[in-house]
Amino acid sequence: MPLPATGTPVGLEIPVKDTKRASEFYSAVFNWKFSAESHVGAPEEYLLVFKVDGEMFPGGGIIKKVPEAELAVSGATKIFLYVDNIESAIEKIEANGGKALGEKEAEGDQAFYQYFQDSEGNAQAVYTYNK
Numbered sequence: 831m832p833l834p835a836t837g838t839p840v841g842l843e844i845p846v847k848d849t850k851r852a853s854e855f856y857s858a859v860f861n862w863k864f865s866a867e868s869h870v871g872a873p874e875e876y877l878l879v880f881k882v883d884g885e886m887f888p889g890g891g892i893i894k895k896v897p898e899a900e901l902a903v904s905g906a907t908k909i910f911l912y913v914d915n916i917e918s919a920i921e922k923i924e925a926n927g928g929k930a931l932g933e934k935e936a937e938g939d940q941a942f943y944q945y946f947q948d949s950e951g952n953a954q955a956v957y958t959y960n961k
Contacts, residue, residue, distance in 0.1 A: 833959060834912045840957050841910035849878050856880070908945070910957040916944050919956040923948075 834840060846852035853864040862880040913919040920930045927949035934944040943957040 833914075833961075836913050838912045839909050840912045843908045843910065843955070845906070853878050853880075906953060908954050910943060910955045913956045913958055916942055916956050916958055920944060920946060923956075 844852070844856075853862075856862045857864060864878045864880045866878060916934050923946045924930065929947050931945040931947055931953060934942050936942055937957075939960065941957060941959045943955045945953055945955045947953055
């Protein structure tokens with residue numbers, strides 16, 4: 831798989847109260863196809879993943895909000911932006927008025943991500959694949 835250019839949106843995480851209800855909503859409205867089979871092995875009442883036809887967002891998930899996540903990332907929809915190196919990206923984010931939120935985390939064996947806050951207070955994430 832060729833790696834995307836830095837800054838390419840590579841995923842989407844939507845916080846929800848009820849994964850079943852939310853998956854039914856997004857399936858009905860946008861025809862998204864959901865699966866409980868994720869590479870991180872989370873139970874379906876916590877995480878359901880989806881694929882969207884097309885190039886811009888190859889995948890994403892709905893994730894049950896937990897208090898720790900709400901505190902760290904404000905409970906809003908987040909875009910995951912591809913970067914070659916998370917540490918370098920966080921340095922640039924902080925140098926330009928943003929800040930790191932939490933620590934770099936593994937997403938199964940596939941990738942790593944770290945949440946950040948932009949200069950306007952929006953929480954997003956930088957994301958890199960294991961190479």
